[in-house]
Structures are given as C-alpha cells and as structure tokens.
Amino acid sequence: MSISTPGGPERRPTVVSTGKKPAAGRPASGAKAGSGKPTGKPAGSPRAGGKGPRKPIAPVKVSQGRAWGPIALFVAVGVLAAGIIGYGAWASFQGAKPWDKRANAIDGIVNIRKSDPDSLKYEAHKSGPLTYKYSPPVGGVHNAAWQNCMGDVYDAPIASEHAVHSLEHGAVWITYRPGLPQDQIDKLAGKVRGVEKMMLSPYEGLDKPISLQAWGFQLKVDNADDKRIDEFIKDLRVNASVEGPTALCNTGITATGTTPRELQQQPTQ
Amino acid sequence: MTAPATTDSEHDEAPTAPDEGGRAPARRYGLLALAAMLVVGLLLGYAGGLLTPGLTRPGDTSIEAGFARDMTTHHSQAVEMSLTAYRSATLPEVRQMAVDIATGQQGEIGAMQTWLREWELSPTGSQSPMSWMSDGATVKNGLMPGMATPQEMAALRDAQGIEVDRQFLTLMINHHLGGIHMIDAVLGETDNAEVLRVARTMKATQQSELNNLRQLQAQARG
Numbered sequence A: 001m002s003i004s005t006p007g008g009p010e011r012r013p014t015v016v017s018t019g020k021k022p023a024a025g026r027p028a029s030g031a032k033a034g035s036g037k038p039t040g041k042p043a044g045s046p047r048a049g050g051k052g053p054r055k056p057i058a059p060v061k062v063s064q065g066r067a068w069g070p071i072a073l074f075v076a077v078g079v080l081a082a083g084i085i086g087y088g089a090w091a092s093f094q095g096a097k098p099w100d101k102r103a104n105a106i107d108g109i110v111n112i113r114k115s116d117p118d119s120l121k122y123e124a125h126k127s128g129p130l131t132y133k134y135s136p137p138v139g140g141v142h143n144a145a146w147q148n149c150m151g152d153v154y155d156a157p158i159a160s161e162h163a164v165h166s167l168e169h170g171a172v173w174i175t176y177r178p179g180l181p182q183d184q185i186d187k188l189a190g191k192v193r194g195v196e197k198m199m200l201s202p203y204e205g206l207d208k209p210i211s212l213q214a215w216g217f218q219l220k221v222d223n224a225d226d227k228r229i230d231e232f233i234k235d236l237r238v239n240a241s242v243e244g245p246t247a248l249c250n251t252g253i254t255a256t257g258t259t260p261r262e263l264q265q266q267p268t269q
Numbered sequence B: 001m002t003a004p005a006t007t008d009s010e011h012d013e014a015p016t017a018p019d020e021g022g023r024a025p026a027r028r029y030g031l032l033a034l035a036a037m038l039v040v041g042l043l044l045g046y047a048g049g050l051l052t053p054g055l056t057r058p059g060d061t062s063i064e065a066g067f068a069r070d071m072t073t074h075h076s077q078a079v080e081m082s083l084t085a086y087r088s089a090t091l092p093e094v095r096q097m098a099v100d101i102a103t104g105q106q107g108e109i110g111a112m113q114t115w116l117r118e119w120e121l122s123p124t125g126s127q128s129p130m131s132w133m134s135d136g137a138t139v140k141n142g143l144m145p146g147m148a149t150p151q152e153m154a155a156l157r158d159a160q161g162i163e164v165d166r167q168f169l170t171l172m173i174n175h176h177l178g179g180i181h182m183i184d185a186v187l188g189e190t191d192n193a194e195v196l197r198v199a200r201t202m203k204a205t206q207q208s209e210l211n212n213l214r215q216l217q218a219q220a221r222g
Helices: A012-035 A037-051 A057-094 A099-104 A160-168 A182-192 A227-236 B002-013 B023-056 B063-088 B092-118 B150-158 B162-189 B193-221
Strands: A150-153 A172-176 A198-202 A210-214 A217-221
Touching (some): A182 A198, A182 A227, A217 A227, B063 B193, B150 B162
Antiparallel strands (some): A172 A210
C-alpha cells in the first residue's frame, strides 16, 4: 500500500502501467478471481463500465488490481487481528477492576482485612460495652443492635458497639474530631444526608480531623475537600458489606451517646 | 449495502478524469475494500463480544439455574417466618434479627431472579426442584432441606408471647442449616464468578446468623 499510494496519481501512471501491461494482464484477472468474493463484485461492474468508452484504460486498472490482492489479504488478517484485540479489550473493560483493588489504590488507606484480619473476626453478637483495637473501630465483635445508617447525620458521638454493626451491613461511617469548623462538617454532611448506608458523627480523641470507616478499611484525612473521601465512598459503600447489599440500615439505634443501648422492647400487636 | 452506492459514483467520475481514470478507481476500490473489511472486522469483534456471554451463560438445567430457582423458594419461606417473628416476637433482639433476615433474603431473591432473567431462563425450571443437587438431597412433601412444614408455619403464626421467639428460632436454625447445605452444593460445582460471590456472602451471613440465633435460643429458653 505504501508503495502505490505516493506513486499513483501524478506522473507515473503511463510509464509504470504500460511497462507492466503485458505481464500483468493475465495474473491480475486470475488473482482477482481467486483472491476473493469480497472484491469480485465491486471490481467487476465498474471495469465493464470503463471498457466501454476507453479501451486503454482497462489494462492499467488490471495491473494495479494485482497489487491489491495481497494487500487485501494482509488487511483482512490485520483487521481480524484488530477484531480479536478489540474483543479482548472489550472483555477486559467489562470486567473492570474489582472494588477492593480500587480501594487499595487509594493513597493512605489502611486495609485491615489484609494487615490484621483477626481483629475483624467474631463469633456472635455481644451485648454491653466492648473494646476496640482501632480508633475509630473498623470491624469485629459488636452489639445486636446497629446504628441507624440511612444517611443519618449525628451531632454527638455514637456508640462504637452499634456503629461497627452498621459497618458490617455495608455502611461508610464518617467521623470527625469535635471542633472541626462548621463549614467542613457541612461538607461532610452533604455527602451523607439522605444516602442509605452512610452516617456521620463526631468522634472523641481522633488523631486526625476526619476519619472514614468501612468494614476493614480506614482512611484519615485533614480536610473535607480531600478528593479521596469521595473515592473511599465510591469504592466501599455497600461493597464492603459482610452480609450483602441488602443488609439493613433502618430500624437501628437513632440515639446518640457512646454507651451502647439495649434494644427497647416494643409493644407487640 | 455500500457497494451499489460506490459503484455508481465510480461511473460518474470515470468520464471526467479520462487519463487517470484507470488508476483512481482501482485505488479507490482498495480503500473501499480496506474500509469495508475494517467495518466487517469491527462488527465481527463486536458480534463476538455480544455472543460470547450468550454462549457461556448457564442453561435451563444448569446447577446455577437450579440454585437460583430453589434458593428463591427456600428464601421465600424464611422471609415469611422472619416477618411473622418481626411482628409478634417478644425479645427485641429476635425481632431485630428477624427483620434483617427478611429484608436480606428478599434482596438475595431479587439478585437470583435477575440472574434468571439475564440468562433468559424462566423462574420455573423444566426439571423437578433440587435435581441439580448432586448429593441426592431431595424434596420431601414439597419441602427442600430445612424448610418448615405447613403445620409448623401455622403454629408459628398462631403462637403467642415468648413462644413465637422459641418456635421462630428453632425453625430458622433448621432453615439456615438446610440453606447452607444447598449453598455448599453450588459452591462446590459452579465456576460462575457472580454466583460464587453471592453464594459465599450468603453462606457467611447465614453462618454468623446461626451463631446469633443459637445464642438467642438459649436466652429465649431461660
């Protein structure tokens, strides 16, 4: 293709084509018949049309036609290869990176599922106050009651024993150090309010202004404008659920206070 | 489709450029052939991409389809039991767990029914329920492993006070044991990534719930 394309239209046609004419005539037509069904039809009809008005034109075409046979073959193979590669790309695009790989790629995230999986293990629900290794906690044993995580914005600290149960259900729990400027709190609340599997609360003794928790994952940042906050939510909200995407966030504890509560016995019908 | 249109244009141009007319159309055919093959190649790749999932998706008698159908039936009874307990049980922890089981399993039913739609299969199979289980577990009186009898369901509905908690806990423990048995069967034989993922979550959830149910059973007995 690269040879015929630059040489073609300007000066060469007469020289090259006449020189090739005798030799080219037969093999070209033979090649055409053999090389394929795709080129056979479109090539046939115009050639017939060209033959009518002008006789010398026909051989020129034929001589050029011979070059197209192998080229077409190469192109066909190339296109087939491109098709296969294209399908491969399509298939890999379909199976995009899993959420845990994306979460691991967040700068500064701590993956406790990998670094300390034992801290997340537990046998059964345990009532009363519990102690946690990480602050704020990211998983492990918890109370039977979960903290309501239907986009709840709590203005006072909540019990970790309930919050961890919410994490187990796939919630992202955003905590901030008491005293964080109100405009920063408002920005965090904007990411939480009205969104199920999200909750926000202050947390006493936090070593950074803001900390995000999902089951087995933690990310601490200095500023509510940090883009990693949205990445964390995108990758881990619901995905981090231990019990699937439909574990409940409603019918939980809606009260604040760090002392865990026993579930209230409701009057039965 | 494009062939007739292009040949027409060749006819039109041939007389206007008599000297180079011989070469230009030939070049154009090459380009056209190239373009056509490019299009055909892309279409082939696209068609391959479209068809492959169709050819590889689970069929009507597959383990995956059997699991999706039968686990839907199995889950449906658990949802009914749990909603009964949520309404009438005495212990708040029992009610709390019951509603979580009900909505969780109803959600899983949604996932499994979506699989069947995506696989273009009917929610009802052509083979009898449980025939996909290779270990010979069968349906007895229409009931899969761990399912409560109609009499047990009626008794749960009629129960009062702490008796609701006790019956629910007994029934749900058996139900989960049967459910885990069915989940193990699909985990052992499928290589469908999505089915594996959901079945693993299902099993982990039911196992931790079993621990909590047993703990509550001791509490309800006392």
